[in-house]
Amino acid sequence: MIEPAESTYQVWYCKQCDQACKIHPPTVKPSCRCATPLPGLRPTTVTQMHTPQPKRLQALTDEEGRLRALARKGRRVRVTFEAEVAEAWISSSGSSGRRVQFIVTTPDGRRHVVDSGLPGLHIEAASDGEQE
Structure with a gap:
C-alpha cells in the first residue's frame, strides 16, 4: 500500500x-494579483496531502531481464560479436607503442572501430565454417 505524504x-x-x-517555503507562486497586497499579521498553516502515483509496471522480456541483472556498476562482463574486417592499420603512439x-x-551493416590495445580485448578468427 502506498502511504500518502503530506506537505x-x-x-x-x-x-x-x-x-x-x-x-x-516558496514552493508555488502566490495567487494574489493585487498591486500592493495587504498580508495578514499571522500566517495560516496549511497541510496538503499528496498520494504518490504508483509506478506503472512494465513486463520485461527474458533477455531484457537478464541484461538488467548484468547492468550493475563494477560487474565484470564479456561482450562478443562477430564482424568482417573492413580496414586494418598499425598505429604508433608515443607511450602505448x-x-x-x-x-x-x-x-547489420554497422561499422565499429576496434582498438587492439584496449585491456581485456581478445580478437580471434571466426571458425572455418563461417568464413567465406
Missing part, C-alpha cells in the same frame, strides 16, 4: 482579495 506550508492571505500573497586497429562491419 505543510505557512500561507499569508491578502486582506483585499482573500488570495494567498505569501507562501513559506605500436598496435593494430580495425574497422569492422557487423552483419
Whole structure:
C-alpha cells in the first residue's frame, strides 16, 4: 500500500482579495494579483496531502531481464560479436607503442572501430565454417 505524504506550508492571505500573497517555503507562486497586497499579521498553516502515483509496471522480456541483472556498476562482463574486417592499420603512439586497429562491419551493416590495445580485448578468427 502506498502511504500518502503530506506537505505543510505557512500561507499569508491578502486582506483585499482573500488570495494567498505569501507562501513559506516558496514552493508555488502566490495567487494574489493585487498591486500592493495587504498580508495578514499571522500566517495560516496549511497541510496538503499528496498520494504518490504508483509506478506503472512494465513486463520485461527474458533477455531484457537478464541484461538488467548484468547492468550493475563494477560487474565484470564479456561482450562478443562477430564482424568482417573492413580496414586494418598499425598505429604508433608515443607511450602505448605500436598496435593494430580495425574497422569492422557487423552483419547489420554497422561499422565499429576496434582498438587492439584496449585491456581485456581478445580478437580471434571466426571458425572455418563461417568464413567465406
